[in-house]
Amino acid sequence: MAEKDDDSIGLSLSLSLKPPQNLPPPFPSNLMHSLPLPFHNNQHHHHKSPLSDAFRSISDRNAETRSFLRGIDVNQPAILADGDEEVAAVSSPNSTVSSISGKRSEREENEGERASTTPDDEGGEETRKKMRLTKEQAAVLEETFKEHSSLNPKQKVALAKQLNLRPRQVEVWFQNRRARTKLKQTELDCDYLKSCCENLTEENRRLQKEVNELRALKLSPQFYMNMNPPTTLTMCPQCERVAVSSSSSSAVGSSELATTGVGIARTANQKSMSVNPWPTIIPHRFKTTD
DNA sequence: GCGACGCTTTTGATTACTTCA
DNA sequence: TTTGAAGTAATCAAAAGCGTC
Structure with a gap:
């Protein structure tokens, strides 16, 4: 019955033999x-x-x-x-x-x-x-x-x-x-998810605010004052993406942003949540001259 | 300083249940 | 389908830790 582990089952208690291969990443x-x-x-x-x-x-x-x-x-x-x-x-x-x-x-x-x-x-x-x-x-x-x-x-x-x-x-x-x-x-996972959630909530709040500001600006007469005729800022009512159809990208300041419509809908794997998707559009356009 | 005391945390052990060969 | 050996989850309770008086 008693199986004899005569080779004396060398309990490998050492960690030194195999260097730890998949060290756990710092966070979850x-x-x-x-x-x-x-x-x-x-x-x-x-x-x-x-x-x-x-x-x-x-x-x-x-x-x-x-x-x-x-x-x-x-x-x-x-x-x-x-x-x-x-x-x-x-x-x-x-x-x-x-x-x-x-x-x-x-x-x-x-x-x-x-x-x-x-x-x-x-x-x-x-x-x-x-x-x-x-x-x-x-x-x-x-x-x-x-x-x-x-x-x-x-x-x-x-x-x-x-x-x-x-x-x-x-x-x-x-x-x-x-x-x-x-x-x-x-x-740990719970904490991590909580902080993710907080970040996303904050990001969402900020983006909503920006959307509202843009909407307000769009309605403002000032908005059209220095605008080059071919440039139009349009927003899809459904997905709320903003796109600019313009021949002169400089009018918007970030052509990439405008043409791809990445302003609001960003990819999930974007590095930083806090990156402002609207880096120049507002300040550039509404620089006052007086 | 130190010991008694109460509260909290840690951890060994148990029980009930699930999963899988 | 049943069974037994493994597991997990929840829980208990003793021991240790810690702050207070």
Whole structure:
């Protein structure tokens, strides 16, 4: 039953092996991908793929971390049978036993701790005391999470063994981490969209104002005073685009603007929202001479 | 300075439900 | 269609952090 990962599943806790390839862009970039980096290289759940027959690589840093961890008394010294899943009754160094609620132990009994054989433990402490992971444990988990946001059973067991935790604890930690990462990303996305919305609202307000001014100007008699006859400023009543049909583009000041009618309807990928689409048209035409 | 106290935040754990092979 | 193993979402509650007295 207990599959022995004799090649000692080198938990690749190092980030140094592969230089991070797709560094997350500074900002929500992931509105499209929607999840942060770790999720990207995440193959679909159900890790049946042998791809991840445990993390392969052991880097210097990993070794370092490992020896480091060996030195630490991470929780109580759990004696782990090599192949068979451990599950020493784990408790944090500070807090007492992490006990388990009745239902939980029941469940573990039933499912046999999934990967584990010995549901062990805790001897039936009623009060559910929560253990907190040590900094070192948390650090290793974080490192691992950066590489793989979820673990296959082998990895889970190996990591648990390494950290002197129960596989279930590792599993739970990863679940929580995924959930909270996602939540955080959602918040970021939300903020980003909010600011986009504000910008667009502001832009819209400004453009509306400009349209109104143009309308007013168009009706004003002054408007026609210095106008070259061939030049006409027309506005489509439906789309409200302004177009100038003129032989002399200088009359408007921005021929490109006029002939393409890009004044109001601009493309979405235009760089800056705050670019004034009417750079010269009004000041140029209505320069007073007195 | 320091300890008690209350409130808030963080985080390990549980439960219910969904998805997929 | 059923089943079991994986996942997520929501929630609880212990531990830690922090400000105040």
